[in-house]
Amino acid sequence: DQQVKQNSPSLSVQEGRISILNCDYTNSMFDYFLWYKKYPAEGPTFLISISSIKDKNEDGRFTVFLNKSAKHLSLHIVPSQPGDSAVYFCAAVSKNAGNMLTFGGGTRLMVKP
Template structure:
C-alpha cells in the first residue's frame, strides 16, 4: 500500500531550465511533507519541507507547492544545475504518528550540461 507515490522514476532536464518533480499521496492524515535528496553511497539529505497549512515554501532555487485538495505536491528547481543530479524522495509525516516518516520510491533527476 503505497501512501506516497512518485510516478516518474526518472527525469532529464537541461542545465539552466526548470526541474519539476511530482508527488501524490493518499493518506489524508499526512500533515507535514519533506523532500530529500540522495547521492550514491550517501544517506538522504533534507532539502525543503512544507506544512499542510501552507501551499508554498521557498528556499533559494527550491520551491515546494502543496495542493491539499488534489493530494499533490511538487518540487521546483530553478535554475537546474548539474550538481542537482541525484535521487529525490518525497516524504510525509502522518498527523497521529509523527515519528514515522513515509517515503515515496524516488525520482532520479539528471541535469545535462
C-alpha cells in the first residue's frame, strides 16, 4: 500500500521551460512534505520542503505547492536547466511516526538543451 505516489516515472522538458512534478499521498496524518533530488551513484539531496500549514513555499527557481484537500503536492522548476536532470523524490513525514520519511517512487526529469 503506497502512501506516497509519483505517477509519472519520467518527464522530459525543454531548457528554459517549466518542469512540474506531481505527487499524491493517502495518509492524512502526513504534516510535512519534502522533495529530494538524486543524481546517479549519489544519495538524495534535500531540495525544498513545505509544512501542512502552508500551501506554497518558494526557493529560487523551485516552488512547492500543497493542496491538502486533494492530498496532492507539486514541485515547479522554472526555468528548467540541463543540470536539473535527475530523479526527484517526493517524501512525507507523519506527526505520529517520528522523523522517518515515506518516499514516492521518483520521477526522472530530463531537461533537454
